[in-house]
């Protein structure tokens with residue numbers, strides 16, 4: 074385990090973009106442990122990937138037109154992969170596009186064997202929506218482990234954050250087998266980022282192909 078914040082930042086700053094994929098079977102690097110980030114559009118996914126990797130480069134790639142609806146693969150320190158999945162729950166895209174996006178997300182989650190942790194992002198102020206429940210259900214039925222990242226906590230009072238965490242933890246009783254952890258985060262204030270970095274770093278330790 075690197076010793077503290079600085080070493081972790083160094084670990085995460087050694088990153089490479091390996092490509093955008095619409096066909097999940099074409100995603101390379103299947104021999105490394107992998108985590109992915111998924112959440113409703115505007116949940117703060119790009120900002121948190123920036124905060125974790127201490128670079129604006131990775132999330133900028135994911136925001137490039139043509140790449141927002143693909144799975145974007147980043148390799149960290151030649152040790153662990155981060156996959157940025159398309160946002161779901163868009164109000165403005167067509168039914169057809171919505172279906173394509175959820176097909177990509179679902180086929181990735183159920184078929185990617187080296188995927189060992191899914192971070193599902195929830196905006197603290199917005200809370201859990203039906204589309205989030207659909208993802209929890211799908212992830213659980215695929216027998217994958219997930220953690221929840223509450224985002225943008227700087228916009229909420231301490232009391233509200235506590236209540237939101239409490240109600241999510243209660244809901245998670247339905248997902249006992251697959252729910253691992255909940256992180257309260259703010260990319261703006263750098264809250265919770267170190268804990269998420271540690272979690273991702275630790276993925277590499279218990280992984281055998």
Ligand code: GDP
Pocket residue numbers: 113114115116117118119120121160224225226227228258259260261262
């Ligand atoms: P994405 O669409 O999920 O990738 O979300 P973005 O990272 O682009 O963020 C969406 C909006 O939320 C932007 O206006 C960000 O500036 C804002 N945002 C993201 N993270 C935070 C945060 O931690 N705190 C606050 N206050 N705003 C945030």
